[in-house]
Amino acid sequence: MPPHQYSSKKEALQALERETAEDVSLPLQEANLVFGEGNPDTEVIFIGEAPGYYENRERRPFVGRSGQLLTELLKTIGWKRENVYITNIVKRRPPENRDPTPEEITLYTPYLLRQIEIIRPKVILPLGRFSMNFFLPTAKISRDQGKMFWWKESLVVPLYHPAAALRSMSVKAELEKSFSTLPTLREKYAELLKERGAITMPSEKEEVEKSQPGLF
Numbered sequence: 001m002p003p004h005q006y007s008s009k010k011e012a013l014q015a016l017e018r019e020t021a022e023d024v025s026l027p028l029q030e031a032n033l034v035f036g037e038g039n040p041d042t043e044v045i046f047i048g049e050a051p052g053y054y055e056n057r058e059r060r061p062f063v064g065r066s067g068q069l070l071t072e073l074l075k076t077i078g079w080k081r082e083n084v085y086i087t088n089i090v091k092r093r094p095p096e097n098r099d100p101t102p103e104e105i106t107l108y109t110p111y112l113l114r115q116i117e118i119i120r121p122k123v124i125l126p127l128g129r130f131s132m133n134f135f136l137p138t139a140k141i142s143r144d145q146g147k148m149f150w151w152k153e154s155l156v157v158p159l160y161h162p163a164a165a166l167r168s169m170s171v172k173a174e175l176e177k178s179f180s181t182l183p184t185l186r187e188k189y190a191e192l193l194k195e196r197g198a199i200t201m202p203s204e205k206e207e208v209e210k211s212q213p214g215l216f
């Protein structure tokens with residue numbers, strides 16, 4: 001369900017995007033806002049680090065070389081890019097593509113959290129360690145990528161950042177392997193949620209058991 005004052009998740013996300021654009025207290029104001037894109041009714045959200053040169057230019061996430069690899073990996077598992085949602089933890093490009101600072105991450109995350117609250121994805125796929133460590137502060141990417149963790153009501157599966165896979169054939173092989181397991185997550189989510197029992201509200205349980213083929 002979208003937040004009650006909006007009739008759809010799409011509308012709620014549009015309002016949040018306007019609010020983010022108007023918040024001049026956010027850092028990196030000289031760059032364009034790259035809010036995120038995809039299907040607001042999806043079950044899966046990919047979360048990268050911060051936009052790069054091409055993302056800033058086109059105001060869309062993951063459209064440069066990393067984005068091309070992400071799109072190819074999605075194709076290999078039969079998922080359409082437009083059926084998932086893709087965003088970043090920091091929503092404006094840091095100069096010279098430097099890593100986002102802890103302060104930039106802290107200041108942008110309330111907006112990321114609200115995006116997640118609106119979408120309510122079953123599966124969160126952080127790309128790279130910055131995004132992973134927001135959900136799982138003690139996780140290590142080489143040890144934990146491809147593993148499943150609960151975060152609130154979502155399964156979190158950290159993945160290597162596609163940029164790292166472009167630099168290393170062995171990282172690319174690991175990323176491909178982890179991607180190949182993603183189509184099973186929907187079933188796993190339902191099973192694990194049942195095991196978790198106590199947190200399963202009747203309406204949520206129904207939702208989990210309802211088949212929504214197009215979205216995975």
Ligand code: URA
Nearest residue numbers: 048049050051061062
């Ligand atoms: N790297 C990211 O983390 N995000 C993008 O949108 C592009 C490259």
